[in-house]
Amino acid sequence: MVRIAVAGVASLCLLLSPLAPPQAPSLIEHDSVVATRQPGPHNGGGETTAYSFFARAPDLHLVFRKRALHRGAAIGYHRQEEDEIYYVLSGTGELTLNGARSVVIPGTAILTRPGSSHGLRQVGSDDLVVIIAYQQSGSARGR
Secondary structure (H helix, E strand, O other): OHHHHHHHHHHHHHHHOOOOOOOOOOOOOOHHHHEEEEEOOOOOOOEEEEEEEOOOOOOOOEEEEEEEEOOOOEEEEEEOOOOEEEEEEEOEEEEEEOOEEEEEOOOOEEEEOOOOEEEEEEEOOOOEEEEEEEEOOOOHHHO
């Protein structure tokens, strides 16, 4: 009798427990599919290639992008509104962070915080290629 009662309670718990929300689909994207030629963001000038990965993924609040700054291109000096991380994959650049200039090379990671200002300029003969990641705010997705 006790076994029947336990089985009944367990069955009732399974029936009444909330169902897990459906899982969003995982995605794989390739450079060649998402590459877009764009002018340097924030009025930086020059030509860049933006690789906006997962830009159409539903309910993703993270922007994950690769950007190649071609010869003479820049991300213009601008005030930061949210935490943003740059990671240099290749090339050489000149970073201006809160007015101070630094040379950045492959392996350099940069964290910019809200309220700070920064810009990044390609220098040398090779493209400056960076990964950029930040949490999406209401208007940030189109950068």
